[in-house]
Amino acid sequence: MSIQEKPYWWDTARLETDGPAMPVPERADIAVVGAGYTGLAAARELARRGARVAVLEAETTGWGASSRNGGMVLTGLKLSVAELRAKVGRELTAEMYNASMESIDCVERVVQEEKIDCTFSRCGHLEVASKPGHYRRMAEWAEGTAREFGREVRLVPREALASEIGSRIYFGGLVDEGSGGLNPARYAAGLADAAKRAGAAICEHARVESIERAARDGAAGFRVTTVRGQVWAREVLVATSGYTGGATPELRRRVVPIGSYIIATEPLPAALAAELVPRGRMIFDSKHFLHYFRLTPDGRMLFGGRAAFFPETQDTIRKSAAILRCDMVRVYPQLASATVEYAWGGTLDFTFDMLPHAGTMDGVRFAMGYAGHGVAMATYLGMKMAAAMAGEDVSLPFGRVPFPTAPLGLYWGRPWFLPLASLWYRFLDWVQ
Ligand SMILES: Cc1cc2nc3c(=O)[nH]c(=O)nc-3n(C[C@H](O)[C@H](O)[C@H](O)COP(=O)(O)OP(=O)(O)OC[C@H]3O[C@@H](n4cnc5c(N)ncnc54)[C@H](O)[C@@H]3O)c2cc1C
Numbered sequence: 001m002s003i004q005e006k007p008y009w010w011d012t013a014r015l016e017t018d019g020p021a022m023p024v025p026e027r028a029d030i031a032v033v034g035a036g037y038t039g040l041a042a043a044r045e046l047a048r049r050g051a052r053v054a055v056l057e058a059e060t061t062g063w064g065a066s067s068r069n070g071g072m073v074l075t076g077l078k079l080s081v082a083e084l085r086a087k088v089g090r091e092l093t094a095e096m097y098n099a100s101m102e103s104i105d106c107v108e109r110v111v112q113e114e115k116i117d118c119t120f121s122r123c124g125h126l127e128v129a130s131k132p133g134h135y136r137r138m139a140e141w142a143e144g145t146a147r148e149f150g151r152e153v154r155l156v157p158r159e160a161l162a163s164e165i166g167s168r169i170y171f172g173g174l175v176d177e178g179s180g181g182l183n184p185a186r187y188a189a190g191l192a193d194a195a196k197r198a199g200a201a202i203c204e205h206a207r208v209e210s211i212e213r214a215a216r217d218g219a220a221g222f223r224v225t226t227v228r229g230q231v232w233a234r235e236v237l238v239a240t241s242g243y244t245g246g247a248t249p250e251l252r253r254r255v256v257p258i259g260s261y262i263i264a265t266e267p268l269p270a271a272l273a274a275e276l277v278p279r280g281r282m283i284f285d286s287k288h289f290l291h292y293f294r295l296t297p298d299g300r301m302l303f304g305g306r307a308a309f310f311p312e313t314q315d316t317i318r319k320s321a322a323i324l325r326c327d328m329v330r331v332y333p334q335l336a337s338a339t340v341e342y343a344w345g346g347t348l349d350f351t352f353d354m355l356p357h358a359g360t361m362d363g364v365r366f367a368m369g370y371a372g373h374g375v376a377m378a379t380y381l382g383m384k385m386a387a388a389m390a391g392e393d394v395s396l397p398f399g400r401v402p403f404p405t406a407p408l409g410l411y412w413g414r415p416w417f418l419p420l421a422s423l424w425y426r427f428l429d430w431v432q
Pocket of ligand 1 (some may be wrong): 033034035036037038039056057058059060061062063064065066067068069070071073076088143207208209239240241242243244245247260261262304345346347348349352367369370371372373374375378
């Protein structure tokens, strides 16, 4: 069987909603740009509070990272607690870490309330040490997490690792039972259904081309022009993450689109699957150029990584599939003869300080910058931004740090520096 170059998850969910038939309304209270977790969670929350919401999506519901990801619902942020403290200080670190924990509860609550059939479970995550020094660093993290946040995460020494992973290449690991896993595309579809049930209009194939301030009937607001017509809205939330484009140039200068790629094997025999991931956890390693992997509910090995730095094209997907297959067999020699059935890519939204950001720029609200930790955080920040737009006094730690652009401002949306960054991180993985 030849490899299907599309997300495996797309074959498990019904993502397209009303297609081009849903007209772009002439007027709304809130226009949301982008129908991923951020936009959909915000739309659901706003519509439940009685607002007229129009979600404007360039492609189809969940088309971006939200239906392509690993489905890992992770505690913490991209930066470790030590890195966060060095960057934003002790108080904000505590707020950000607590927000990450709250964000997982938030996903769990939404899934339960809306009865979203997305196989959510609190299966925990396992981070595996790629080098002996990384395991020593994990021991420091475990100690810091207990001391600072009163949370127990568990170290697994190399000799006990077989109870957690059927691979011999790692030097120990760290288990955090607070994390979870889900089917990302079904979660996106479920969020969209919930938003629609609450009254939001989801307009697909309605790429936003511009957002301009425009008063109407004496009220301040915005004229949002899409390829399928204009909508006037009192407020706008931009939720475009790694796919942020020219309609919001100031945000585009602050978000770096980075490719991440995944392969999925055929369904594995149950005994083999249980040997590879005995406790069904979400797994990732400790490198900068990391690998992340898990079993799907039907027993496939889903194996991802930053095999190419650039966003997805047919060429990068093919090259990445070959690289990831070799990497997967290095981790799990047991999979040498397993057939890879799917390969795909998606675009992550990194920021120059590696932190998520949420706030207001030029009068327009935004939330983005999840750097590979967006399943829970995008849901959470979408809902928080909705509460803020509904008039609640919301103070987010991610809104209290400046949202930087590139050093010297030398970036307008084409990430020319990615090859250099790629070399730098490969170098760090080699020496650290
Ligand atoms: C391969 C991969 C693996 C990942 N794995 C994980 C993981 O395991 N765990 C985790 O926590 N995170 C993971 N992530 C990150 C996570 O998927 C994202 O952070 C999250 O989905 C972001 O959601 P979002 O709604 O902000 O953006 P997206 O889901 O990317 O949605 C943005 C939407 O905006 C639309 N859009 C863009 N421009 C316009 C416009 N002008 N007009 C209208 N619409 C527009 C796009 O079409 C897109 O649908 C992964 C990401 C990728 C790519």
